[in-house]
Each structure stands twice: as C-alpha cells, then as structure tokens.
Amino acid sequence: MNRNPVIPYILIMIFGLALIFFLAVKGLGDSKELAKERDPEAQQEEAGATAGEFDPEGFAKTSCIGCHGADFGGGMGPPLKGMDLSADEVEKILVEGKNTMPAGLVPSENMDQMVEWLLSLE
Incomplete structure (x- = not known):
C-alpha cells in the first residue's frame, strides 16, 4: 500500500488558504467598526x-x-x-x-x- 505523501500537505494548504481568506474578510469588516469607535465625533x-x-x-x-x-x-x-x-x-x-x-x-x-x-x- 503506497499512499501519496503529498496529499495531506495539499489538504492542509487548502484549509489554511481558506482560513486566511475568511479571516481577512472578517478583518475588513472589523476595521470599519474600529475606525468608527476611534472617531471622537462619531462617538x-x-x-x-x-x-x-x-x-x-x-x-x-x-x-x-x-x-x-x-x-x-x-x-x-x-x-x-x-x-x-x-x-x-x-x-x-x-x-x-x-x-x-x-x-x-x-x-x-x-x-x-x-x-x-x-x-x-x-
């Protein structure tokens, strides 16, 4: 039984890229809210x-x-x-x-x- 040792690494890479993508999208939304919190006039x-x-x-x-x-x-x-x-x-x-x-x-x-x-x- 020869398994391809590259497949687990490819799966980890795909999950990692998906995680980075979703965290980046969430961070963009949070940055707008943080900017609003720091603006004294908005407060x-x-x-x-x-x-x-x-x-x-x-x-x-x-x-x-x-x-x-x-x-x-x-x-x-x-x-x-x-x-x-x-x-x-x-x-x-x-x-x-x-x-x-x-x-x-x-x-x-x-x-x-x-x-x-x-x-x-x-």
Whole structure:
C-alpha cells in the first residue's frame, strides 16, 4: 500500500488558504467598526450629544483617559487635575495640541464647556 505523501500537505494548504481568506474578510469588516469607535465625533453623535447637550466628563472618559489616566491624575500624559493653566492656555492646547497631545480632539462648538470642566477638576 503506497499512499501519496503529498496529499495531506495539499489538504492542509487548502484549509489554511481558506482560513486566511475568511479571516481577512472578517478583518475588513472589523476595521470599519474600529475606525468608527476611534472617531471622537462619531462617538459623540452615537451618544446623541449635540452642541446643546455636550457632556465634558463623558467626552473625557472616552477620549482622554487613555493618556491622562482613569482618574485624570496622569499617566502617559500629564495630570489634568490641578492644572496651573489659564482658560486661554487650556483652550490653545486643545486646539493646537502640545507634545504628544493631538490637536482638535474637542469640537470647537463645545470648547468653552470642556475648558470650564477641565479647570474645575481637583
């Protein structure tokens, strides 16, 4: 009984290629959803927040805790609690960014509410 030793390898190759194909198709669908999750404006729209009902704390919890810590006491980024900055300085940082902080995270129509909330943290 001579069996062809190549057949098992061919079957494994076919199953492997099929698996790669299906995982790639699934990954394409997941990448669109991940991009939507990372977009702060999309998160704000999903939460139903408009300029009149902006929640600075909720926005900070979705956009800021990754760098500034869950309690905003610092992490990769500096602490947000007890900042010795004026309202104009905070607004400038939010608009232009600073060091590793990206610019334009907070929508301009909600800037005043966000600055006020940041300065109230203790």
